[in-house]
Amino acid sequence: MKKHFLPAAAAALALVLGASGCQDTVNTMENRDLAMNPDSVDTRAFSTDSFCRDRLALISMRRSTTPGGVMMVQAQIRSERYGFWSEMWSGMTGTNPYHVLYRFDWMDQNGMAVSTAANAWQPLIFAPGEVKFIQGVAPNSRCKDFILSVREDPSAR
Amino acid sequence: MIKRVLTILPAAVIAVLALSGCAAGAHYIEPGGPDALVTVSAVDPGEWRRVAGQAAQSLVASGALKRTDGMEPVVMIGRVRNYTLIHLEMGLLTNQLRQAILKSGQARVSSAVGYGGNLDRAVRRVRDNENDDLFNQATVLKRGTVVAPNFSLAGMVIQQNTVSGRTEESYYMFHLTLTDLRTGIAVWEKNIDFAKQATRPLL
Numbered sequence: 001m002k003k004h005f006l007p008a009a010a011a012a013l014a015l016v017l018g019a020s021g022c023q024d025t026v027n028t029m030e031n032r033d034l035a036m037n038p039d040s041v042d043t044r045a046f047s048t049d050s051f052c053r054d055r056l057a058l059i060s061m062r063r064s065t066t067p068g069g070v071m072m073v074q075a076q077i078r079s080e081r082y083g084f085w086s087e088m089w090s091g092m093t094g095t096n097p098y099h100v101l102y103r104f105d106w107m108d109q110n111g112m113a114v115s116t117a118a119n120a121w122q123p124l125i126f127a128p129g130e131v132k133f134i135q136g137v138a139p140n141s142r143c144k145d146f147i148l149s150v151r152e153d154p155s156a157r
Numbered sequence: 158m159i160k161r162v163l164t165i166l167p168a169a170v171i172a173v174l175a176l177s178g179c180a181a182g183a184h185y186i187e188p189g190g191p192d193a194l195v196t197v198s199a200v201d202p203g204e205w206r207r208v209a210g211q212a213a214q215s216l217v218a219s220g221a222l223k224r225t226d227g228m229e230p231v232v233m234i235g236r237v238r239n240y241t242l243i244h245l246e247m248g249l250l251t252n253q254l255r256q257a258i259l260k261s262g263q264a265r266v267s268s269a270v271g272y273g274g275n276l277d278r279a280v281r282r283v284r285d286n287e288n289d290d291l292f293n294q295a296t297v298l299k300r301g302t303v304v305a306p307n308f309s310l311a312g313m314v315i316q317q318n319t320v321s322g323r324t325e326e327s328y329y330m331f332h333l334t335l336t337d338l339r340t341g342i343a344v345w346e347k348n349i350d351f352a353k354q355a356t357r358p359l360l
Contacts, residue, residue, distance in 0.1 A: 067220030068263060101191060116260055117213045117253035120189050120206030137214035140262045154191050 024096075025082045026130035038062040041073060055081050055098060056150065059131065071138040073104075075148055079126035087128055098126040099153035104136030106143040114139050123153060197327045197355045198243070200314075205249040208331050208349045212250075213257030221335055221345035222263040228307055230264035232335075234275035235311035241329070242316060248274045250331070254310065267306040308344075309336045323357040 041061040059076040066072050079098055081090050090096035101121040106114050116139040124132060136146060186192040189203025216222065222230045234255055237247040255266045255275065268277035284300055286292045312333035319326045328350065335345040 066218035068218050068222070068261075069220070070217055070261070072218060114260065116210070117206065117257045118210035120210040121187075121191070121203065122207055122210065135214075137218040139213075139217065139257065139260050142262075151191065155193075155195050 025087070025128040026079075028129075028131055039064060055079065056100070056126070066137060069141045071141075071144055071146075073136050073146055073148075075134045076131060077126075077134060077150075078131045079128055081126070082128035090128070095152075096128065098128075099155075100124050100126065101151050101153045102134055103149045105147045105149070106136075106138050107145040107147075108142045109144065111145070114143055195353065197325050197353045200243075200245060200329060202249075204329075204351060206253070207351070209250050209253035209257070211349050212331070212333050212347050213254060213261075215347045216254075216333075216335065216345055217257065217261045217263065219345050222258070222261070222308065224307065226339065228339075229304070230308060231267050231304055231306040232258055232264050232308040232310055233267045233306035233338075234271045235309045236272040237311060237331075237333070238313040240313055240315045242318070245314060251275055251310075258310075264308065265304075267304070269303045270306060272311075307338050309338055310334070311336070323359070324354060325357070326352060326354045328352045 038060070039062060041063050043058065043061050045058070057078045057080050059078055061073065061075050063071060063073045081087065081096070081098055087096060090098065101123055103119060103121045105119060106116070108114055118137065118139060124134065126132060134148070136148065138144070138146070189201075189206040193201065193203050195201055195203070222232070224230050234251050237250060239245045239247065252274070258264050258266055268275065269280040270276065280303060283298050286297050287294065287299070289297075310333065312331060315330045315332070317328045319328075329352075330348060330350040333347050333349075334343050336342065337344050
């Protein structure tokens, strides 16, 4: 029993060390005293993909008006796929880095969706722990409401 | 003999079912959506939409289409030069940009002057009928009514290919510029780039 235990323990240790050595996370830092005064957006989320929901965290959603007089929104999203088990699993399943697609749909004051070139799905690639900013610009000044859709990119697997 | 047939038949049925399962009949997909093909050697439909979308958002957000000289902003869609090794239909980009500018309400787009499919030659041709007795001259459009553009939207596409072992990579960069035709100065520029990579199988 002892004869088999030692090689198995050594192999397990090597596997753990090897897997942890594969971690390629993003580490961030920011100034503590923030000077910005953002206009935050209350969001209402409808999630059908529990994997995508658990793997990405919405940190903030802000809005502003551009020099062109149209509304711009910005979502700050962080990949939650860091840590030993999460990274090992994503490495084994070929989903590290994490590929997602996002799209903004805009509605006018009557609630009618306005179709534009900007409705296209846009790709986004997250390293574990990475924070990214998704920005969407309204197609015209009459559009004030939006829907941000995020989904996993199956073509990247 | 019967025993042999009974052995082979299920295997044959399974093989036929498996092979027929590999085929996919014609079906609709969302252009540029998750089911669309991604290739290294070309600019795919989804990428045209993404480039157009990013460019349109940047242009509308910039406020560059506002004029300070009191003139109504009118955009001419110029030439987007292709510096890649492949044929690119620039209409896939410029058509979407035309629509985005129009929908923004910030400017109008000229069809009287432009490049390729953005130029409607009818604007000039209908005025060539002014001396044709076939037409009621009261209905022939007169010269001096066409609104001249005061902005020009043009650009270029650059491609760079690299190969390392079995891995091939393509890098594309779209560069778009909006020029104020009165001053000749660029008032908006945007670079949109993307890279794609594929590794050939060993065998």
